Amino acid sequence: MSGSGTSGVTRLRRRAVPYLLALPAAVWLVGLFLVPLLVMLVKSLETCSPMTGACTMSWHWGEFGSQLSMFHKQMLTSLKFAGIATAIDLLLAFPIAYWIAFYGGRRKNFFLLMLLVPFFVSFVIRTVIWEFLLSNDGIVLTTLRNVHVVSTDFHILGTSTAVIAGLAYNFLPFTALPIYVALERIDRRLLDASQDLYASRITTFTRVILPLCIPGIFAAFLLTFIPAFGDYVNQQVLGGIGNTMIGTVIQNTFLINLDYAGGSALSAILMVISLVGILLYGRLIGSATIGEFL
């Protein structure tokens, strides 16, 4: 072919452009995400000195089993707390998202912003403020005690309720936003069509709206459950003895016990559990839709 020299170069350049554009993100992803992940997995097979924190590769696969047998209780506590908090969030977020999507009118963006504004404050600060609110001499309990709704020895701080409440509060936007997106995307003419075909408002909800936002609900579930499952801040600030979550255990294993191998093994286990959730999602709802809501 004549002139293939120049057109070949052009073609090459054209083909290279997408890769060049993706390069910064790829470097970021590999350098700051994949490499640490691999380091973590490698670490979980090493043996570390509790005194110095220095580790040597020993191919010690037993770390996973021993960590699991030591901390399965905290693992279960985390599953329970994250599960309850996610359930609460789904129940709270759905009506909020529904209302904004269907009745927000021109002010939709304003309402969404209102939902997000508290979350412009740092995660830790927010949780600490909850500690103030819920503390024994804090505004909530003092008021309730003064009007004799609760007895003088009633307390919230340090209980599982406080941890679950904190988790539910902190992850609410992660639940509300995917559901909002799913509801917002529903073609309103489908609702006309449903009513036209003898479906009442309730039937329209159960037969059309709900099935169409299932992918959004599942995305909301993942985005809430996974971070809540691994969270350690809420439990440390609001919880007490007897409701330790696995996130706290991992943090202590790394930073206090300097047991990098054990911490890595626990993290890997946590990750596997989360991955199972995502794979289930893919199986149940189809992997094509997941990206649209996350």
Add this chain to the structure above:
Amino acid sequence: MGESPAPVNVRLVNVTKQFAEVRAVDNLSLDIRAGEFLSLLGPSGCGKTTTLRMLGGFEEPSTGSIFFGEKDVTGLPPYRRDVNTVFQSYALFPHLSVGDNIAFGLRRQGVSKADAAQRVGEMLELVDLAGLSARRPAALSGGQQQRVALARALVNRPTLLLLDEPMSALDAKLRKHMQIELKRIQSQVGITFLYVTHDQEEALTMSDRIVVMNQGRIEGLGTPREVYERPQTDFVASFLGASNLLPGILGSATQGYYDVEVTGGHRLRVAAANVAEGLTASSAVQVGVRPEKIHLVPSARAEEAGTNCLRGVVRVATFSGVGNQYLILSPDGRDFTVYAQNIGDALAPRTGDEVEMRWPVEHTFVVRPSGTMTNEGE
């Protein structure tokens, strides 16, 4: 197609729909006859879609009532009306298969699964989609989706089927085909169709009767031929097809004819039957003739009885294959459009020729100014 409920007339009585600042439908009264194919034709914003939505129950009239037979349905929600709609964008449920889409209405009415499946099968047969029951709507072409939408509505055997510009998303060829299909299906099922469109050709080809709407009011009502040949208002005359309209003063009737004094001193004759209702002698009117009704003859030719004539000069002559289109400039500075079929006439006038425009008195009509129709549609 199974036993349909006894067909009843649908009546709109003095229906007005006022949105915040706009009166979308203005004191509209209309009788839709059982079993007919009625088109609501008009430009966008004329109130035709609002009328359809009020019939469907998606909008409530500000004033006035809607009756299905003797039953007042004005305040009933869509799901309690015996009406189904084919939506402009079809609005098929993306999470349901074609079969489940069609069965949706039946299931909500409590029809058993087995019975619904059988009727869905019949419907798929009718709209020529047998075998596609398990597909998702997204896997179908536009034309197929439209048939599903039609089947989904028809399967319920409603008193009235509303069609909201259902062809607008189809390409021209498919549209032609679907027009014929739709007409076939309508005569097969015998359900009353109310077809909303802004496409005059669609309305003319398919309808038993046409309602021409403008600014929330009915401007014309009748069979396609009646509305075309004897338009009642200047709006109808120029919206439905093209018309040459001249302002004038209506004279008095003599022996079934009126004379119209056209500005510029000419006199045109018009049959009394072609004069819009409600006009009296000496009212200001517009007299009109369709471009294809005018013959061009050399200006020297002798007058013929029963024709109207006006002189002019050919300003533009355009050849379009099947015919010639002329712009004729009359002495008082008015442009006339004339279509002449291409029948191989060697004497076809050319630009600059002096000609005489002649047309039969029967094809002359007199219209009222738009927006003055007060009588209710029969």
